[in-house]
Amino acid sequence: MPIQPADVLYTAVATAENGRDGRVATDDGTLDVVVNPPKEMGGSGTGTNPEQLFAAGYSACFQGALAVVARREKADVTGSTVTAKVGIGKNDDGFGLIVEISANIPNVDGETARALLKKAHEVCPYSRATRGNITVTLV
Structure with missing residues (x-):
């Protein structure tokens, strides 16, 4: 059974810019990483994915x-x-x-x-x- 909004103990918030070839960061700044498609999918593979x-x-x-x-x-x-x-x-x-x-x-x-x-x-x-x-x- 799904939890209800009143049951939520914590909510993580992350925002992506430019999708799979950009950046993703959490609202509190603890995670802020470059994302790139892996080489196997035609990307540079220089960031995480x-x-x-x-x-x-x-x-x-x-x-x-x-x-x-x-x-x-x-x-x-x-x-x-x-x-x-x-x-x-x-x-x-x-x-x-x-x-x-x-x-x-x-x-x-x-x-x-x-x-x-x-x-x-x-x-x-x-x-x-x-x-x-x-x-x-x-x-």
């Missing part, structure tokens, strides 16, 4: 969800890392995204790690927002 920004946000959010799930399950995820690979490519509607989430969880066995990833994928706000819209693979 929306896919890298999405991967950064998704991996951080997923790591947080993993920690929440681990606390519930009494699992030790100390020293774990989460990596998000975000691909962009052409589809029937123009362009689409695909995501691979991988995690290194050194203090649990493989079966426990897979179970934690699945549960984190259920509660992560990025996973919930993209569910049914893009393919997300857990590794």
